[in-house]
Amino acid sequence: MTETVIQTSNLFMPTILIPLLPLLGFIINGLFGKKLGHASGWIATTMLLASFACSLFLFFNLPAGGSETVVLSNWFYFKDIFIPFAFLIDPLTITMLLVVTGIGSLIHLYSIGYMHDDEGFSRFFTYLNLFVFFMLILVMGNNYLMMFIGWEGVGLCSYLLIGFWFKNQAYNDAAKKAFIMNRIGDLGFLVGMFMMLFHFKTLNYDQVAIGALNLGIGNITIVGITLALFIGAMGKSAQLPLYTWLPDAMAGPTPVSALIHAATMVTAGIYMIARSNILYSLAPHTLDVILIVGTATSIFAAIIGLLQNDIKKVLAYSTVSQLGLMFAALGMGAFESGMFHVVTHAFFKALLFLGAGSVIHALSGEQDMRRMGGLGKYIKITFATFLIGTVAISGIPPFAGFFSKDEILATAFEHNKIIWGLLSFSSMLTAFYMFRLLYLTFSTSFRGTDEVKHHIHESPIVMTLPLMILAVCSIVVGFIGLPPVLSHTHSFKTYLSSVFAQSKTIMPAGHEMSHSMEWILIGTAVGLALVSIAFAYNKYVMQKQTPVEDEQLSGLSKVVANKFYIDEIYNAVFVKPVMLLSDLFLVIIDKLIIDLLVHAVAFITSQVGRLLRLFQSGHVGFYMFAMVIGMIVLLVAQVFDVLGFFESLYTHK
């Protein structure tokens, strides 16, 4: 049990400032938000920008391959278990910090415009800052308990923000669904933590890793822990079978979808597994499970995405699908590739969501793509940036998505050809439904009402500026991870290498792929994407098809459009029986037994009170009489000590 003393280094201040600033913003906005009005948005954004600056400072000042632990306090001891409240700063953390604070700042800025006329303006920024605070705790902690605090905190904020417009009951239901689904995952996380405490007596990342290394590869304990943690990741990162909450989470304001349900919070599961990479590389069976779940989710969500007509729902399923891709990468032991896709995805998915928000803003709240079309002419900046985002996610070089996706596909090809086939298929579907979305929204002519058409307008600069910045990033950010055929140095991989060094020794990497093979793979992937795009172009631009109304659907497409009826199945299998059981308990146990018992106890207690009150007659004579009687009784009982009954009252030894 090592007790770390508080150390001071030049990284100390920026490190603690990073989470503290959003917390400060939360407190200021929470207490004075109403009075501050629109200033609260600027305060929140400034706090986050300052936090971003601190993250940049860390990025430039942390020695290459180094890591630093900043201990704030020795949080608690319990027998031989010791938990510090400490931050771990290493390349992995800094990567997440830059993503969270950087993209977070842009989305905050965007929200100032997007939420401008909302009556809950300051409340929105209060929640948003609180979210960022918890997200930072999640990625900065040096032990699983701190991760769990952040984990629960972001869950809470997600709940609050999904149900932000709480006057709409459907939104509240969506918020509850997200919360409950996450609880199922959290239970897994908790079980994992308890197992770690039981076996390793610690929750610190480094000490857990040491303990796990002592147990060796394939140890059943490690498999148990990793599986339990993965269940937590499944909930937070919306994997099969716990993914259904994420599409519903689109009930929240669009910036929330961009920040929480696309760029940051949902990648917490990926971060957790990357952070526990040593544990996972010691448990090959768990990695297989992750690979299968990830691949299945990727395809499943992509298929559902094909037939969605709500612009945000398409993006939501696309997010689930992309998360599946990341998990598949983790499952193959390619932790850097998974993290790389987290980073690139964060940029273009945030861009896409914010672009969708801009569209919705322009159309006065319309989200159904069947009522859109031809918007490219009216909102040019949104269109241009959205196009960049779509190209990026579809995997067309040289945009960001191409590099990270290509890396995962190349790894899959080496690992298992079937997985490669499935993931390529999923990428193809992605390209198709994303361009379907693009064409339906921006091409051909407008299909909505004239009144809506009359109001179409480009968003203000606070909204378009983040779009433009994100668009530029979506173009260039891929260059930090060039494939071997183009460059010998993969900057991102090199940057993270110290974090994953140990698991690389446990899991020997496959042989280097030949350059020609790599070219073939790239060609295939790009070719498939181009084919899907052409297909979508033909269908939605040349033939000007629009998706049919819900009632006219039939056959398989009806099943897909209804998301394979998964929600209905869950309802019938889990929700209904639980409700039934709960009704049963309500009537029999609660109403009949507990209530009766409680009421009886309360009734008897107050009756005794009433009875005793009668002694309080107000007559001094009686009082004195009672005193004397009491005195005599006590005196006799004491002096003669005959009342053995009282022996049981006091067991004084």
Added chain:
Amino acid sequence: MNTLIYTACLGLFGLLAEIFNLRKYLIPILVLGLAVIFSLNLQTWNNPQTHFNGMLSDSNFSTAFSGLALFIMLIILILSGDFYTSTDDEKHISDYMAILMFTLCGALMMFSFSNMAMLFLGIETLSISLYVMAGSRRFEVKSNEAGFKYFLMGSFASAFLLFGIALVFGVTGTFSIDGIGNYMRMHADKLDPLFIVGMLLMIFAMLFKVSAAPFHFWAPDVYEGAPSLITALMSTLVKIAAFAAFYRLLSTCFVFALGKAEIVLTVSCAATLLVGNLVALVQDNFKRLLAYSGISHAGYMLLAIISLQGRTDSALFLYSVGYAVASLAAFAIAITVFKATGTESISGFNGLAKKNPLLAASLTMAMLSLAGIPPFAGFFGKYFIFSEAFRNGWQNMVFVAIISSIIGVFYYMKVIVAMYSKPANEFEIKPTFAYQMVIAVCLIISIVLGLYPGVFTKLL
């Protein structure tokens, strides 16, 4: 000892003020004087001394409790400025103030007595002053009744105290607590029955003073009838003084004979807890409610007395501070509400949250502290007393205490529910500046102690 003399001087000054027509400046001067005495009192810390041929002795115990008593009296004086406003009151204000100072003198004697004569003197000084103050609303029947009842029963109990002292003196031949303690140490295995009976009679008298069952009957009637400010004084300063004296008496004189009083103390403690909490359930009058709540608190403090062999004085002190500040805040609010609504019933608090949310929140905090809910001082006071008792082997008593504190939560909640969920009545309720300050100071102390209970845990 200096504390006592200076306080007595302040009392005399109060009497003289009448002659020199200084009524207007009386309260500020007294407040200032008490503040000075409060700081002088701190000088006796870690400086034990004996005075007047062993009649009084300073110790950290007496310094701590004297400090608390001075603080309480300071608060009461600040509150009394806006309390005694009628013309009749103004005529007698200097008398009242002088009597209050003498009450404090009595309490100070009870903290530092080392001779039975001083104990009796202290208790009587305290009590006689209070008989007068309880009946100080001359034209109110209830006040008269309270004063007279208190006097009758109080003197009855004093007789027992005297009789007990006499018997103990008869056996030991000394009034000095050290002398009695020595006698008891030497004869611990074979104590004279007369000695035991004398001790028990003294314990009965003390149980009366702390309003423990079955000697509690006076408390609700007197508390209800006395002027509210005096009720506040009785339920804080007087109760704490009685407990401190009780603790001092038992821990110095009778510590080896406690086994012979076990039944009396445990039965009385359990009965006090149950009677206090159960009868409080059915009260509608706020002052009566606080009276019964005070009785139940006496039960918890008795728990500290029972387990005093484990040195529970720190726990008792922490409890006293927490109880005092919460009660004073509650009374300050209650007096404001009584004045505005003209009723002492709980219904007077209906809908307070809508009219004055801050005041309602303050009373909620005071009630929660009294109920023993964290993060207020009341919680830790209770917690330490319970854990000390548990450690000393009184598990069953702790069990009874926990059950009764569960019952207790109900009636504290009753007030909170009235404030927050009943429709408001039309009165305008706003405490004066002095009251606001008192409420704020008391609640801040309560919260600070609740967050950092370590300040007092190992103090004594």
